[in-house]
Amino acid sequence: MPGVEYCLVAVDCPDPVALSGFYHGLLGGEVKKYDDDWYDLYAPGGHRIAFQRAPGHRPPEWPRADANSQQLHLDFHVRDMGAAETQALSLGAVPLDLDDRDGERGWRVYADPAGHPFCLCQE
Numbered sequence: 001m002p003g004v005e006y007c008l009v010a011v012d013c014p015d016p017v018a019l020s021g022f023y024h025g026l027l028g029g030e031v032k033k034y035d036d037d038w039y040d041l042y043a044p045g046g047h048r049i050a051f052q053r054a055p056g057h058r059p060p061e062w063p064r065a066d067a068n069s070q071q072l073h074l075d076f077h078v079r080d081m082g083a084a085e086t087q088a089l090s091l092g093a094v095p096l097d098l099d100d101r102d103g104e105r106g107w108r109v110y111a112d113p114a115g116h117p118f119c120l121c122q123e
Contacts, residue, residue, distance in 0.1 A: 008040070009074070012054035013114040020051045022113050025091045027076070049074075059115020062096050073109075073117040081108065084120045093118075 013019040020031045020039040029043040037053035061068045078084035081103070088110055089095070096117060097109040107121040 008048040008050050010050040010052050011116060012057055013051055014057045016051035016053050019112060019114050022091050023049060026088055062117040073119060075119045075121050077123045078120045079123055081120060081122050
């Protein structure tokens with residue numbers, strides 16, 4: 001469709017400084033402050049994730065699909081699942097579903113410090 005171009009994913013959270021710092025630690029890149037309520041992470045590869053303050057934010061309940069569904073989740077390719085998991089956990093990620101069936105399934109599910117689900121996916 002002409003005239004429409006992907007720009008970013010915006011993630012609601014209670015603390016955009018902290019959550020942009022989490023994803024910066026996980027992905028690298030550069031965090032830029034727009035204002036006190038909005039921070040952008042310019043990740044390697046040209047991807048952009050924005051973090052927007054949302055007072056009263058409630059994290060989604062994974063894997064529910066009713067009144068408090070996960071809404072969205074982010075997937076990240078990794079070369080070394082063990083190293084990526086160690087890094088994510090050290091930054092404050094919370095395991096949600098680590099049963100990848102000894103690598104057969106190819107992904108593991110975590111929550112970021114604000115409670116949003118994300119997956120580490122074996123390349």
